[in-house]
Amino acid sequence: MSSTGSVGSDVDIDLGALFAxxxxNALFILVGALTLAxxxxLFCLAATPQFRAxxxxxxETRESIFTRPNGETAADRPVLDQEGVKSQVEVVTSTDLLKTVGDKLDLAGTDEFGRPGTLSRALISLGLREGPAQSSREDYMLRKMREHLQVYNVPDSRVIVVQFxxxxxxxAAKVSNAIADEYIALQRAAKLESTGDATAWLQPEIADLSKRVKAAETKVANYRASADLLAGQGDTPIATQQLSEVSSELSRVRAGRSASEAKAESIRKALATGAPLDTVPDIVASxxxxxxxxxxxxxxxNIxxxxTSLLDGxxxxxxxxSQLADLNQQxxxxxxxxxxSFENEAETAKLRETELNRELNRTKAQAARAGDQxxxxxxxxxEAAAQRELLETYLTRYREAASRTDRNYLPVDAxxxxxxxxxxQPYFPKTLxxxxxxxxxxxxxxxxxxLxxxxFSGRAMRPVDNVQPPPADEIRMPAQMPAQVLAVSEAAGVLAQGNHDEKNVRRPKRSARASPSTEAVQQIYDSYTAIGDELPDNLHSVQRIASxxxxxGVSRGLIVSPEGDDGSAASVxxxxxxxDRQLRAILIDMTGTGAISRAMLDGRTAAGITDLLASEKQFxxxxxxxxxxxxxxxxxxxxxPxxxxxxxxxxxxxxxALEAAYDLVIVECGPSNAEGVKRLYGSATQIILSVIDPEDNAVALSALDLQENGFEDVLILMGTEPEAPVPPAGEKKPRSRLVQ
Known part of the structure; x- marks a missing residue:
């Protein structure tokens, strides 16, 4: 069996020997470390001290509420984000900025930045480094400045650190401050240039826009006059106002006519019925x-x-x-x-209504024409308003830009x-x-x-004895398979044979020409059975092969069954x-039909080796x-397949992986050949030839094939199909079973 962490290996690392x-060699290690220290x-004492400033x-935004452009809020001018701050770091390290600082401080005239040091001159003399003679002194100064300059952004902040x-x-302090000041000056110059460019661009734009505004307003006035769209109250066309007035007057006249007709009708009814006229409100109001x-x-x-004192006569x-009668008549x-009078009022209102209707129709037609226009x-x-608004905006921006340029007020956002x-104190070298x-x-x-x-000398290796494999439920397939693994022969099972019929995997027909002699076959069998210690009779039984x-100490058994499923039954x-001997054993069915595995599962078909290879199932x-x-x-x-x-x-x-979890892994390869078996062969592997009829031509050919390919220690398993067992009471008899 293989050891944990090294499948198939019989040695392990001896940690005690390693640490011994x-x-x-403790003295050698200590002396070597002290020598390096x-x-x-010596290097620290000889190195030139370097100071860092x-x-x-x-x-940040430097604008205030008093200097911010008109109508602009603080939210309209956001501070640079992290990408913008990183861009400013690149600006600080730009060639133009460093060149300006170097020229102002005359760094090219110093020994440190203008002329190579002793080591550099030695490398230049050996041709290992390019000297100032081949490049300008200015380029040499810039290269040295970049070597001594470090600019970075403090994480989660808008702070830029300039170290020199x-x-x-x-x-060091002078150059660091000069770089920071030059950056501020460069930003101010950039703003000034931007403002100047904006002023130069706005001036001709304003002149051109003024002409366009004037032309647009002239076009509006001319069209209003030609279309007779004179504006009235509230900038409303007169025709529309007239339509509204006529409509209102018509409504008023109609209401008056209706009121007069109603009053006349009430008086007419009172006169016709002889009712007292003082009950009519309009008569009482007279x-x-x-x-x-x-x-x-x-x-x-009086009457x-x-x-009370005089008679009626x-x-x-x-x-x-008599006076009362005359008064009633009056x-x-x-x-x-x-x-x-009410009837006359109603008639007059009706005539007025007719006239207003004609006027309303005429005004409607005029208002409709005025609406289209x-x-x-x-x-x-x-169009004129948009041009005018744009002109006003440009004028405002131009005045603001011109005033800032004239007053030289351009706040930098830094x-x-x-x-x-x-x-x-020098930052280099730190001796301790x-x-x-x-x-x-x-x-x-x-x-x-x-170590x-x-x-590598092998003195820290020790042999591994009696390593117990992990339980079967701990098997895990590696997430990534090695790229270099042994390929399996196409004749080593069902994966090579595909979906062949059972007829194709049965024993081949006998042929007098291809059949070896009985003596040759018997000699091969005798050589196989002579392996190892002396065994009692019936050397080829299942019990003796298991023993x-x-x-x-086999961990993998490869069973070749030249006679097809009849011979494969012995593997079960x-x-x-x-x-039964308390060993953890598993049978892998790689035959063409899968009949032997169905016999162990009561004829049931289940997921197996092909599903595992295709990564559709787990162990x-x-x-x-x-x-x-x-x-x-x-x-x-x-x-x-x-x-x-x-x-x-x-x-x-x-x-x-299965060998790490089981004591014995039996692989039924079916009628495979020696080449296919060889590719499945590993350490602690035994090849078994399952035979039913030793006189079968296919058995003889398979035995010769194995012997010719160097498999001298093949075990012969000769078994017959026993009687099917009777299941216990209450259990169903298996529907399809080849072997017990």
């Missing part, structure tokens, strides 16, 4: 009728007073009654006059909030950290060297025999329990 080698100390720039190192601390009514009331009162009473006459007028007015001071890190690195590297030397596999009995889905023993079986499977063949390289990995 460290103890034996001493060299590091640092300036910090904050990216030099062997002169004052020069001043004359009120006076007549008062007189009527007075006469009635009532005199009737008295001349005075008769005179009062009231009725006055009512008729009021009726005639108003659409065109509104389009012209919108400021230097921390200027560099002259550093007092460098020496300490070198010492620790020397210890580590020398220890690794000793690798001990490992032989255990004695040889062998697997069950191994399981737990394709490993099944035998219904008549403790053995496991991996059936042929349900997947298309041609599709599974595309992943045939995974088969050796699958067998190795």
């Amino acid at each position: 080698s460290l103890r034996r 001493a060299l590091a100390l 640092e300036s910090r720039i904050l990216i 190192s030099s062997k002169d601390p004052a020069l 001043g004359l009728m009120q006076r007549l009514r008062e007189r009527q009331i007075q006469l009635n009162a 009532a007073d005199l009737s 008295h001349p005075r009473i008769r005179a009062l009654r 009231i009725r006459n006055e009512g008729r006059k009021i009726l005639e 108003t659409v065109e007028l509104r389009a012209l007015e919108r 400021r230097v909030f921390s200027r560099a001071d002259t550093p007092a 950290p460098i020496v300490g890190a070198t010492f620790l690195a020397g210890l580590l590297l020398l220890s690794i060297f000793i 690798l030397r001990e490992l 032989r596999l255990v004695e040889l 009995r062998l697997t069950r025999e191994l399981a 737990t889905d394709v490993i099944h329990s035998d219904h008549y023993s403790d053995a496991h079986v991996m059936p042929l499977g349900l997947c298309d 041609e599709r599974a063949m595309r992943a045939i390289d995974r088969l050796p990995i699958i067998l190795d």
